[in-house]
Amino acid sequence: MSTAPQAPTPGERLPLRARKKLRTRQALIDTALRLFTERGFDGVTLDELCDTVEVSKRTFFRTFTSKEDVAMAPTQDMWAAFLDDLETRDPRGGTLLEMLRDALLAAIGAMTEEGWAERVRLSGRLAARTPSMDAHGLQFCDRTCRTALDTLHRRLWLTDPAAPADRAAAPGPAAAPPPDPAGGPAGPAPLADLRPRLALDLLIAVFHRALENWTATPGSPTRDDLAALVREAYDAVPGSLTLRPAPRDPAGA
Template identity: 35%
Template structure:
């Protein structure tokens, strides 16, 4: 349990991080045990011994707490991309930053993330929420691209398309990864590597997808 926040933080901040973490963990555990739709927020907050009002001070919705692991990844991605200068193909930079974010997350996150994606895959409301969050991330990336290039995405639609391409590649790669994991007994070690591979594969397939014809389709 990595509840050892930065000792330099004031007590208030430390307590907030603890509560946030406790809510995320309790929620994920309960949702995994009995299903997202079968657990009420009252049950979650009872576990952590906080009020529901407090819950909503930390999370904007029930779906938010359930998909916290993904949010952490998006935050890392956007922060990493912000720190990366643009040189060479923009899409390659977007790809590199995403891979870097994925590889930089710790092992505890990985366990939570894998469990979260499984939960998302079998819960329609969470699938929708996950998609919404990915699109919001696109928007943040586009804003950064606009800023880095000093160009408005209305003037050049390619800037907005880059957001679609990057996060779209993630959606495709992650989707295929989940579907593959569902058929695999290897639920632990190596799953992240496989996810990275699938995402990279999707990025790399973009140029070909753009010009693909029916004859180019591989038989199954």
């Protein structure tokens, strides 16, 4: 999983080499998004991209894994910040889903680099019409969810507050599958607790609905506008779980 280089903290100045690396990375992202938007994703080769930025392919592959990776870097940088936030976020006082929402909002808030919002919009529009970018996004999403789950299980007790204390699930490796009495391969391992992964899946769905509405907003919506739409989509989750369907009355249609 490609991750964004760490930005300097207030009062910190990066070494010259690190600053040059960040500038080269940003030039690759900006140039890729401009060329892909003007000529189509498949209309620009990796050689052309590198020639335009005046870097070697070796330099490109030190930072990105593919054209898809550089084109989706703005959003991937946000999810890298989300994973960083999960490493230190205090879980007390709310549900897991609330904790994940707050980590996502903090990650959006951390995207303070000028032009980030416009880069995300360009990247999202490209992904909507480029199958390989869509596939790359699905793979990145799965890796991010797996990393987030690893972090949650490593840092936290994930228990049901309504369950008796002696039945609360303790962290640790899953039980080994029982051997097959006939001497064959062991049977399937017990299913893990699905709730943390489903909470992450809900968060991803919330973000994508917010991102879709944000990208379609006329003008130049901001990072704060995206955060507001994330909150709006999150607040709609409880109602979606209790929404009851009923047939329409043909006479009243």
